[in-house]
Amino acid sequence: MEMDIDNTCKTKGEEEKAKPIIVILVGAPGSGKSTFCEHVVRSSSRPWVRVCQDTINNGKSGTKVQCLMNAASALKEGKSVFIDRCNLDREQRVDFVKLGSPQLEVHAVVLDLAAKLCISRSVKRTGHEGNLQGGKAAAVVNRMLQKKELPKLSEGFSRITFCQNESDVQAALDTYIGLGSLDTLPHGYFGQKNPNAKVQVGIMKFLKKVEAPSNAGSSSSSIQDAAASQIIEEKNSCCGGKETASSLSHTAGEEVKRCQEPRVDSVNLNGSSSYGPILAFPSISTADFQFNNEKASDIIVEKVEEFMDKLGNSRLVLVDLTRGSKILSLVRAKAAQKNINPKKFFTFVGDITRLYSEGGLRCTVIANAANWRLKPGGGGVNAAIFNAAGPGLEVATKEQAKSLVPGSAVVVPLPSTSPLCSREGVTHVIHVLGPNMNPHRPNCLDGDYVKGCQILQKAYTSLFEGFISVAMSQAKSFQGSYEEIKSEPSRSQDHSGDDPRNYSSTGDQKIKRDGVHEHDISKKCKGSQNEVGTSINSFRAGKVNAENDKLDASMSKAWGSWAQALYHIAMQPERHRDSLIEISDDIVVLNDLYPKAQKHLLVLTRCDGLDRLADVRAEHLQLLKKMHTVGIKWAEKFLDEDASLVFRLGYHSVPSMRQLHLHLISQDFNSKHLKNKKHWNSFTTAFFRDSVDVIEEISNQGKATLKDNESLLSMELRCHRCRSAHPNIPRLKSHISNCRSPFPTALLQNGRLVPAPSKTSNP
DNA sequence: GTTCTAGAAC
């Protein structure tokens, strides 16, 4: 059997069969219905008939019955029809909707323009057939709009386009003008949310998340683009048309309020973040001092766990310059095992001296893996931090301590003139000296890991205690700053001396204290209490916190115990032999435990530390290609057994399960395990990254594009073939079980979809 | 990722 997945390959029965459309225009007098029809009738290649009640009686106004009869006969001739009358309430529309049939689509185009505009047009017009002129016009338009009932899909429409401004109208015009005899348009609501929230809860939720309102109007118009851009249209029109909507009706007014909520939400989102200062620290002793990674990672996680409760709203981030760093992946895995709160402790790949400017991560305190002399130079982190901080750091360090013993740390306030402060927002550097296992460096422990571990534990304790002492003062200031943001977004400039934001004026003031922190002398951590006011420029703006929260979600996610299953399989496939259908050196293949379609496999990499798409870089290109090839091989095997299947291969932008895995999923989505919106949207929206696209992005840009998970996963439910919207999962499932529309054009390109090979004419 | 369930939607 040959699959019908291409517009150009219709089966015999469907061939060349035009499907007429009846478009019911909805709009007050003066809204531009007649103009709309005239434009389309004049310019479209499809045969259109305009049925206008105002002129149907030999140029004079007629009756609804006459309109119905004229429309029916035009449709019978295979022509498409515009119903040009106000059709403002359901009762007025119902008989026209009844003209529809399986061979006939019923659309509505709602010209929901500002009442003022309709009235002024009606008043001005002289030649309009409706003869609604002069002063009466305002009263009539107003009265009609009182009764307005926006059309719903449930009335029997397959497509409803809302136009709330001129650019919406133009877009709708372009769409219908460009609609050839054999073309069809995607189903669903376009240009505005469903006027009755009961029908599509998903859309309302989705629209609530829309960010800045835009008055640009919808620009999408081409038929090809229509499906892909409908979400954009909905976003734009929801908020873009608010003025006209509110002036038109009560219902519309209510929707406008909802559209404005996202602004409030975004403020809350920023403000509600209760996180304070962040300490970025490198792994101590594991580089130049050659401390064992396994042991070091145990100690890091153990110490982080110990300090979790003492951190308050502060956070810790372990930083390493290299992706795929052994220490990072060990720490990540161990922290996840211990269920350490990933919002409070996470790992980050980047240059510790450029965390904000290059990584978008604001860390007010950074740790330095120092040498015992507290001197610049050497290599690694120490050299990098002294270089980046400029000479001020050396001076400031000298004021605090002359040297360090292994296991201790010293807190150094960074002069505001330091580029690390001005560019990165760093207020303090904490030098830490760990144990040395390198015979070419001073104080080598000569393999004595008992002592080494003790010293490393001390070093982290000293570091974290030092940080907490700084954080306490910063958090205080941050709290003030946060309150301010919450209560008064447009802050005044007049602030007193203890305002945390006056960093440059107070930041240089030295706080005399014994800055050396040692494990068993925690009382020495009190000194920086005086430092209120030295930090904070990094916590002024809620935006920064929002950015960090975003980072948390995408970069530092710790995997719950339930999310480790694939990782365990990848690491020890022999233990899971029963559930695997293919094992090789670098890949295993298994059936998804909860398949979301008739066929649903996972192609899993065995590479340790490659947890998700965000971790994938150019060096993984060959692996990705191999995974793709293996996926294709299985698809072909299944297609051999059942040629009616169609497959898609891809990755979830943000997976729930750890260990990079490629989904191979048949597009029937016929599965009892497909139960909710997240399931559906994770395979049918841009959240699903096609394997071919990922491979292309990695080879061109070295990394994959991830699509925003939250809004995509909570999007309204749309058929993956015809893009029609459905109110809930059962209704969607019932639709997709019957929908045979061709897949969207984008999916048909570049091998994103894998159908059975089409039969050739060869015997 | 799933399961469970309160409560919203119908």
Add this chain to the structure above:
DNA sequence: GTTCTAGAAC
């Protein structure tokens, strides 16, 4: 009353 969703717990 039943159906369905969404959030918490695991």
